[in-house]
Amino acid sequence: MLRAAPVLVLDEPTAGLDSVAARQVVQPLRRLVSGRTTILITHDPSLAPDADRVLVVDGGRLMEAGTHAEPVARGGAYARLAGPTPGALTEDTLVLRR
Numbered sequence: 001m002l003r004a005a006p007v008l009v010l011d012e013p014t015a016g017l018d019s020v021a022a023r024q025v026v027q028p029l030r031r032l033v034s035g036r037t038t039i040l041i042t043h044d045p046s047l048a049p050d051a052d053r054v055l056v057v058d059g060g061r062l063m064e065a066g067t068h069a070e071p072v073a074r075g076g077a078y079a080r081l082a083g084p085t086p087g088a089l090t091e092d093t094l095v096l097r098r
Contacts, residue, residue: 008038014047022046045082054078 013029014022026047033040040047048054049068056064056071056078064071064078071078 006036008033008036009041010038011041012043013040014042014044048082 010029010033014025017025022044030050040051042048051068054064054066054068054071055062056076058077064074064076066074068082072082073079
């Protein structure tokens with residue numbers, strides 16, 4: 001990783017990892033993205049609550065957007081996926097962090 005990069009694009013950083021390995025990757029990633037604009041593309045719903053903005057894209061179309069709490073409150077697809085027992089996101093989810 002380029003530490004001096006002002007913008008980071010992370011595509012599926014926890015893909016293929018079990019929950020223990022994913023947690024080991026996420027903690028250093030949180031330090032790395034601090035203070036940087038980060039675009040995180042993920043199907044892992046556990047990464048989305050940290051975002052400033054969540055975008056849910058399905059079939060190439062923007063379906064939902066907002067902070068983590070906003071689409072959850074609307075009760076759409078994101079809310080069902082990010083609920084009390086979150087499953088893998090089936091839509092492409094872009095997690096934006098400033």
